[in-house]
Amino acid sequence: LEFVPSLDAFYSRVKSYGQLSAYELERLENIRQNQAFLSSINLFQVGSTCCHTKTHFYTLQTNHVTVKPSQIKILFLTCFPSSKSSPAKKPSGPLPMEAINMAEDYKLPPPLLELLSEVLLIYFYFAIKPFGCRYTSELKDMKITEEKVVKVVKDRIFSAAFHPCSSSLLMAAGDKWGKVGLWNLGGVWGDDGVLLFEPHTRPVGCMAFSTARPTQLLSLSYDGSLRCMDVEKAVFDDVYDIEDGLKTFAFMSHDCNTLVVGDWYGEVAIVDRRTPGNSHESLHTLDTKTLRCVSVHPLQMQYFAVAESRAVNIYDSRCLKKTKSKAVSLLQGHTLGVSSAYFSPCSGNRVLTSYVIVLLWSRAASFLCRSHRHDMQTGRWLSKLSAVWDPKQEDCFVVGSMMRPRRVQVFHESGRLLHSFMDSENLNTVLSVTAFHPTRNAVLGGNASGRLHVFAS
Numbered sequence: 001l002e003f004v005p006s007l008d009a010f011y012s013r014v015k016s017y018g019q020l021s022a023y024e025l026e027r028l029e030n031i032r033q034n035q036a037f038l039s040s041i042n043l044f045q046v047g048s049t050c051c052h053t054k055t056h057f058y059t060l061q062t063n064h065v066t067v068k069p070s071q072i073k074i075l076f077l078t079c080f081p082s083s084k085s086s087p088a089k090k091p092s093g094p095l096p097m098e099a100i101n102m103a104e105d106y107k108l109p110p111p112l113l114e115l116l117s118e119v120l121l122i123y124f125y126f127a128i129k130p131f132g133c134r135y136t137s138e139l140k141d142m143k144i145t146e147e148k149v150v151k152v153v154k155d156r157i158f159s160a161a162f163h164p165c166s167s168s169l170l171m172a173a174g175d176k177w178g179k180v181g182l183w184n185l186g187g188v189w190g191d192d193g194v195l196l197f198e199p200h201t202r203p204v205g206c207m208a209f210s211t212a213r214p215t216q217l218l219s220l221s222y223d224g225s226l227r228c229m230d231v232e233k234a235v236f237d238d239v240y241d242i243e244d245g246l247k248t249f250a251f252m253s254h255d256c257n258t259l260v261v262g263d264w265y266g267e268v269a270i271v272d273r274r275t276p277g278n279s280h281e282s283l284h285t286l287d288t289k290t291l292r293c294v295s296v297h298p299l300q301m302q303y304f305a306v307a308e309s310r311a312v313n314i315y316d317s318r319c320l321k322k323t324k325s326k327a328v329s330l331l332q333g334h335t336l337g338v339s340s341a342y343f344s345p346c347s348g349n350r351v352l353t354s355y356v357i358v359l360l361w362s363r364a365a366s367f368l369c370r371s372h373r374h375d376m377q378t379g380r381w382l383s384k385l386s387a388v389w390d391p392k393q394e395d396c397f398v399v400g401s402m403m404r405p406r407r408v409q410v411f412h413e414s415g416r417l418l419h420s421f422m423d424s425e426n427l428n429t430v431l432s433v434t435a436f437h438p439t440r441n442a443v444l445g446g447n448a449s450g451r452l453h454v455f456a457s
Contacts, residue, residue, distance in 0.1 A: 087177075088201065089224070090200065092241055095199055095236040096236075097197060097235055109189040115184065116170070117214065118167060135393065135396070136419060142441055142455040142457045143455060144426045144453060146425075147185075148454040150193070151449070152171070155450055157447060157448070158203045158433070159205055159433060160172065160444055162438060163217075164214065164437075164439055169440070169454060169456060171184075171185070171454070172219075175204060178199065178223065180198075180199055180207070180229065181195065182194065182195045183452060185456075199221075199229065201221070202221050204221050206219070206220040206247070208250075210228075210251075211251075212254065212257075216230050217229040218256075220247075220249050222264075224243050224244040226246060238278045245265060248293050249261040249271075250304065252270070252302075257273045257274050260296065260304050262291040262292075264290065266285060266286050266291050268283075268284050270282045270320075284320040284325050285325065286308070286315070286325050287325065288306070291306060291308060292307045292339055293340040293341055297348040298344075298348045303315070303317075303328070305351055306341070307338040310337060312338055312353050312361075313331065331353065336355050344389055345389050352387050352388070353387075355376065370414065371415075372411065377402065378430065383432035383446075383448070384432065385400045385401075388434060389436075391436060395413040396413070397413075398410050399411070400432050400433070408443065408455070421443065421445075421455045429447040429449070431453060432445075432447065432448070441456065441457045442457070
């Protein structure tokens with residue numbers, strides 16, 4: 001071993017050996033440049049202090065410059081050349097709907113617009129079907145085949161949704177790197193009926209079709225953008241935009257013009273899409289550190305539930321304050337982080353929450369009526385499991401499973417298992433993201449490789 005008095009001396013010495021790879025030389029050059037930058041701002045000589053700013057980042061104050069965490073991340077992580085860096089955020093404003101899996105001059109197929117514009121039945125008619133043997137029989141009739149498994153996006157699926165049309169099964173999925181895929185099961189356009197777009201640059205954590213304007217799909221990303229895919233205009237409109245950290249949204253009006261949008265920092269924004277621009281009507285800080293999911297009551301839409309760090313609280317949008325808004329109802333009983341919370345689809349008299357176990361709250365969430373233990377521990381490489389309601393039923397929900405053989409399970413609110421969707425040939429992965437079709441007997445599941453699986457009759 002040989003003592004080297006400085007990093008520059010070490011860099012010169014090892015470089016002179018002439019046996020380092022291009023990767024190692026790039027790493028050493030990154031180290032040298034980072035060392036020079038840190039020395040130039042006297043980071044090692046000046047005591048630094050941390051302060052939390054309005055824009056939710058910490059800054060290091062020195063005699064010369066202000067260093068943001070994004071710069072610190074570059075300083076200490078770029079010593080190793082990154083295999084896949086986060087691309088720059090898309091510019092504000094409308095983006096053209098250009099399918100990146102097709103040729104540059106590809107035009108959206110007219111049948112897509114026709115399918116999205118299909119006249120919808122009011123599906124509350126379907127939702128009032130009582131639970132019984134017929135429902136269980138319908139679940140058993142839903143099957144999967146090779147044609148019902150397709151790679152819709154390139155990377156891990158974070159969100160997915162069915163379009164409410166009934167003549168065909170049209171689905172959307174959002175992945176880890178901001179891509180949104182549209183898949184028409186049995187469609188002849190695109191790749192296996194898939195058209196792929198790139199309106200965001202980071203995980204698409206939440207998406208929903210507008211029930212008032214079925215040609216529109218809203219998608220939200222961790223990169224701070226909330227966009228509306230409008231097939232009639234062939235653009236992704238800019239609905240709401242912040243620096244970063246958007247997490248979830250829900251419609252707060254039947255016309256889908258008003259939204260409640262939550263971010264990672266415990267804030268909710270009320271957004272009106274009719275107002276020009278991409279800002280909010282009002283911004284409110286909740287008394288929480290983490291916000292993971294919002295759900296609006298289906299009938300009394302001024303109420304919304306929020307899955308926070310270890311609690312689920314219900315707020316009244318009419319009583320929100322700028323800071324530390326107080327909940328009108330608190331759902332206690334969670335001991336670990338809550339991943340989701342959803343009002344029941346018809347009456348809103350139940351709230352379904354997910355963490356280590358699945359909890360069901362009744363009477364507008366005033367008391368806990370059921371708990372069901374379900375393995376929700378997915379690890380870091382899978383999207384979190386979340387139990388979601390069947391919109392056609394008031395008392396049944398679907399959730400993925402970590403059990404082997406792989407499966408997707410449907411439960412009654414009593415905790416009784418109604419059916420397990422399984423198939424040894426076509427289902428061999430964990431389906432973290434699940435959703436029921438709002439009118440047809442079909443359920444989808446998304447996995448970590450970007451594939452959607454569909455069980456349908």
